Amino acid sequence: MYSTEDVLIALRKVVHPESGKDIVSLGMVGEVVTNKNGISLTITPEKSNDPFISSVKSTIVKAIKEVLGADAVISEIKVQPKTTVGKKQEKKREILPEVVNIIAVSSGKGGVGKTTVAVNLAIALARMGFSVGLLDADVFGPSVPKMFDAEKFRPEVKQEKDIDIIVPILKYGVKVLSTGFFVDPTDAVIWRGPMASSFLKQLITQGEWGVLDYLLVDLPPGTSDIHLTLVQEVPVTGAIVVTTPQDVAIADAIKGISMFRSEKIDVPVLGLVENMSWFTPAELPENKYYIFGKEGGKILSEKMNVPLLGQIPLVQSIREGSDNGLPVALNDSVTGNAFMELARKLTEKVNQRNAEIRPTIKVEITTN
Numbered sequence: 001m002y003s004t005e006d007v008l009i010a011l012r013k014v015v016h017p018e019s020g021k022d023i024v025s026l027g028m029v030g031e032v033v034t035n036k037n038g039i040s041l042t043i044t045p046e047k048s049n050d051p052f053i054s055s056v057k058s059t060i061v062k063a064i065k066e067v068l069g070a071d072a073v074i075s076e077i078k079v080q081p082k083t084t085v086g087k088k089q090e091k092k093r094e095i096l097p098e099v100v101n102i103i104a105v106s107s108g109k110g111g112v113g114k115t116t117v118a119v120n121l122a123i124a125l126a127r128m129g130f131s132v133g134l135l136d137a138d139v140f141g142p143s144v145p146k147m148f149d150a151e152k153f154r155p156e157v158k159q160e161k162d163i164d165i166i167v168p169i170l171k172y173g174v175k176v177l178s179t180g181f182f183v184d185p186t187d188a189v190i191w192r193g194p195m196a197s198s199f200l201k202q203l204i205t206q207g208e209w210g211v212l213d214y215l216l217v218d219l220p221p222g223t224s225d226i227h228l229t230l231v232q233e234v235p236v237t238g239a240i241v242v243t244t245p246q247d248v249a250i251a252d253a254i255k256g257i258s259m260f261r262s263e264k265i266d267v268p269v270l271g272l273v274e275n276m277s278w279f280t281p282a283e284l285p286e287n288k289y290y291i292f293g294k295e296g297g298k299i300l301s302e303k304m305n306v307p308l309l310g311q312i313p314l315v316q317s318i319r320e321g322s323d324n325g326l327p328v329a330l331n332d333s334v335t336g337n338a339f340m341e342l343a344r345k346l347t348e349k350v351n352q353r354n355a356e357i358r359p360t361i362k363v364e365i366t367t368n
Contacts, residue, residue, distance in 0.1 A: 002068055006041055007282050010067035014059045017052045017355060028056075030080060033323055038073030039064065044082050049353035051237075053100050056211035058347065061129050074129070079211050093205060095234055098211040099133070101350055104230060104345040106259075106266065108252025110221040114242040115310065116216040117342075119147045120214040120329035124343035126173030127329070130213040133168065133175040135203060137230065138220045139196040142180030147170070149325020155181050167208045172330060174195045175212070177203050186189045187280055197229040204233050214350075220346055222252070223259045233361040238270035238353055238360075240309065240346065245274060245296030257304050265363055270349040271309035272301050273342065285304075285334075307349060311343035357362075 011029055012022045021027055023043065024211065028041035043060070045053055057077050064072050079098075093238040104300065107114040107123070115138065122134040136144035145151045148171050156167040179199060209215065217236075220226050230236065239260045243253040253272070260267040274297025278288040291314065302309040311320070320333050321328040329339040 001036070001070070002034045004038060006032065006040065006068060007032050007034065007064065010064045011041075011060065013063045013067065014056060016056060018352070023056065023060075030078075038075035039205070040076040040078070042078040042080055043365075044080050046082055050081070051100060051359060052345065052351070055215065055351045057356075058129060075188075077129075078284050078329045096209060096212075096215065099209060099215045099234075100213050102215045102217065102234055103270070103346070103350070103352075104217050104219055104227075104236050105123040105242065106219045106227070106239055106256050107221045107242045107249075108254070108256040108262075109249055112221075112242050112244045112249050113312070115143050115147065115218050116318065116327075117242050117273055117275055117339075118216055119144060119322070120318075120327045120339040121343055121346065122174045122214075122216050122340045123172050123327055123329040125214050125216075127340065128335065128343055128347070130172065130347075131211060132139070132213045133177075133207075133209050133215040135207070135215060135217045136178030136180065137200050137203075137226055138199060139179050139222060139226060139255040142178045144176060144178045144218060147322045147325060147327060148176055151180070151298050153181055153190075164206055166203065166206050168243060169173055172327070177207050179203070194225075197225050200226060204230075221257065228260065228363075231267060233362065235360040235362050236267045237350060238268040240271050240273055241269065241272045241306070242275055243297060243300065243301065244276045245290070245293040247293065247296065249292075250296045250300050253300060254327075257306060258282070267360060268305075268353055269306050269355060270346065270353060271307040272297055272304075273309050274311045277313040278310040280315055299326050306347075307348070310338065312338055312342070 006023055012024045016023055016026055026046060028043050028153045030044045032041045055118050059309060061074055065072055105114060105118040106181045116222060123131050126132045136142050150169055150171060155163050167179060168177045217230060242251050242254050259265060259268050260269050276292055277293050280288055297308055313336055318328050328335045
């Protein structure tokens, strides 16, 4: 069994990106517990919305395994901020105050596999050791419950200070809430825009999300009231856009990128994900058939100056995993590893964004 001092030696190698000093010297290490279940520790950042916490947690895991050995088990890393942010900032983060990064997952059109990417990306981030939530904001066509094999789940609603708090399901290491948890899977959701937006606000503000490194928001395809509701309710860290290589999908993806980059919205576009890049049959794993065209994502990436975060092939196992409620990111297959690599690139872009750009603020949209 490791001693507390052994752990502290490892933690002295973890440098906070903003200060350039190690977290032990900064007084960011609280309680350290070592027992048969592994190593658990508490880190205490100065501010409740420290944008580097997810990066620090990831580095802690790497440092402990490098110093104490690859078989060292990190059972828990708690985050307990010393202080809340200043009054002006606090107003900006009064909703989801313990969520560090909010990532919008969008697409210009339907049918490109946006939800498949969102679900597998959330699971991949959880496998990397991050605390992750997934909010299914695709109000009119929620498919997240099926992909998590949770179509029959109905959230617990509890009272806290006369407010109804909705408890997400925790599955595969991801906290999940979806409109699909509140309606019968066979029923069509027939809501006007204001009703859909109001329900999304409830899931955001009344969901028991707690402390999260990443909250992924699976948006409806296109641009809609739901997109505006999200950016008006919370400061979105950044967006990723999912497309297929075909021209019609690329044309709609351009509109999605332009929406986030517009002067009124001003949400950084972290990258592009090209889904269904090629078809590979199981019996011919080395073959690639470009059914939807070739390198459309790469061309769009260069045209719009947006990083291409990953190319996901069209293979039977991804479809089967989504239908069976066992997403491929749960295993170390070729397709599972593709999503793990996508998650790694996303965290790199998020860390870079947080280091170079001021925190996003909620959008104030007024009409003249």
